[in-house]
Amino acid sequence: MKILVVEDEAHVAALIRRGLTESGYEVSVAPDGNTGREMALLHDYDLFMLDVMLPGMNGIELCREIRKAGLKTPVLMLTALGTTENVILGLDNGADDYLVKPFKFAELEARIRALLRRAGADGAKAEMLAIADLEMDLAARIIKRGGREITLTVTEYRLLECLLKNKGRVLSRMELLEKVWGVDFNLATNVVDVYVNYLRRKVDKDFDAKLIHTVTGMGYVLKEGAV
Numbered sequence: 001m002k003i004l005v006v007e008d009e010a011h012v013a014a015l016i017r018r019g020l021t022e023s024g025y026e027v028s029v030a031p032d033g034n035t036g037r038e039m040a041l042l043h044d045y046d047l048f049m050l051d052v053m054l055p056g057m058n059g060i061e062l063c064r065e066i067r068k069a070g071l072k073t074p075v076l077m078l079t080a081l082g083t084t085e086n087v088i089l090g091l092d093n094g095a096d097d098y099l100v101k102p103f104k105f106a107e108l109e110a111r112i113r114a115l116l117r118r119a120g121a122d123g124a125k126a127e128m129l130a131i132a133d134l135e136m137d138l139a140a141r142i143i144k145r146g147g148r149e150i151t152l153t154v155t156e157y158r159l160l161e162c163l164l165k166n167k168g169r170v171l172s173r174m175e176l177l178e179k180v181w182g183v184d185f186n187l188a189t190n191v192v193d194v195y196v197n198y199l200r201r202k203v204d205k206d207f208d209a210k211l212i213h214t215v216t217g218m219g220y221v222l223k224e225g226a227v
Ligand code: CA
Pocket: 007, 008, 009, 051, 052, 053, 054
């Protein structure tokens, strides 16, 4: 995992570099915004850590430049205490998370891990969803139950992905509409029922152990065993 740290305070940059290197990351440091921009566009990184206050281009402008160049790499902003307006500005300009200086190193590492996981770059484990003998490979978009591949339509796939990500939790029809179809108004929630039935036919019908359950008056839940 390669991380680019753009930080002008040499001792802070050195501390971050040393700590992250010990944790197995490959760390590059740029001392100002313009150098940071050049490096960001020239090399491949898995994550950017940008200080807000930088000589030349500041961290927020740099973040905007990175996004403008089409890079989707996670961005963690570093900001000084008491400058929360910077944080909002940073997030508005494409940053994914922020950390207020001074910070605990353990917290920095936790944020980095979370961002990398979200970006799907933290190894293959984060890209598999599973329950009982049902598994979904998010990277390859392959679904298997009992080792046998199941073919789903795009909507069925999104619905199953949503159920898997929330396994064990009851999802209301409204919630499913919002998450899977992207609508947040009360438009024919029976579309959810229709698709849950499609999914049942493919995922549960041939198996004794049913995974998709209806919770009367509430919605649906993906879980092992009876509700
Ligand atoms: Ca600074």
